[in-house]
Amino acid sequence: MTSTPGVILAGGKATRMGGGDKGLKRVAGERLIDRVIARLGPQCAPLAINANGDPARFAEFGLPVLPDSLPDHPGPLAGVLAGLDWAAGLGAASIVTVAADTPFFPADLVARLQAAAGPSGLALAASRDDTGKLWQHPTFGLWPVALRNDLRAALEGGLRKIVLWTDRHEAGIAEFPSDPFDPFFNINTPEDIAEAERLIA
Incomplete structure (x- = not known):
């Protein structure tokens, strides 16, 4: 099977962290994006980073x-679209996306997304909380290049909520265990950095 391109979504504004790039924040001495690249690299090739502003910082x-191809930072789906447009130029059939602020995502993410793909080839990651409620993690997904024009039209029409679009296309769900902790734990605040360092230790 040919390798699937991977896109690291780093386009957020990190307002709860005081601004800047969350992916460049350090956890236990290592930048988040280094941890993400090390985790995604064995699963995907080639890799790209979705980010706005001066690309020189990466x-x-x-x-x-x-960069997002649509104005005004319409959210993670714009990053997905940028990745799909890039992958189309490579002749790839799909991409996998991950978030730049989530250092513990599963080492078998891509294989399990591919196994869970719905009829359109789309799949999202999910995990359960302590109460048993299933939470989708829509920045972690398998996205078919064939849907990129549909996604562009939806975004241009004002769609922002990822699951509204993925439900429309019958996305499959790859459920991951949350024991000993949720692998999709993401870092939004300085307190989250402290928690991540505790988990690493």
Whole structure:
């Protein structure tokens, strides 16, 4: 099977962290994005980063930096669309996306997303909380390039909520265990950095 391109979604504004790039914040001495690249690299190739603003701040990673193609930062789906447009140029059939602020996502993420793909080839990751409620993690997904024009039209029409669009296309769900902790734990605040360092230790 040919490898699937991977896109790291780093386009958020990190307002709860005081601004800047969350992916460049350090956890236990290592930048979040380094941890994400190390986790995604064995699962996907090639890799790219979705980010807006000056791409030079990511130059050292040697990866393409894909800005949103739509104005006003319409959210993670714009990053997905940028990734799909990039992958179309590579002749790829799909991409996998991950968030730049989630350092513990599963090492078998891509294989399990592919196994869970719905009829359109779309799949999202999910995990259960302590009460048994299933939470989708829509920044972690398998996205078919064939749907990129539909996604563009939806975004241009004002759609912002990822699951409204993924439900429309019958996305499959890859459920991951939350024991000993949720692998999709993401870092939004300085307190989250402290928690991540505790988990790493």
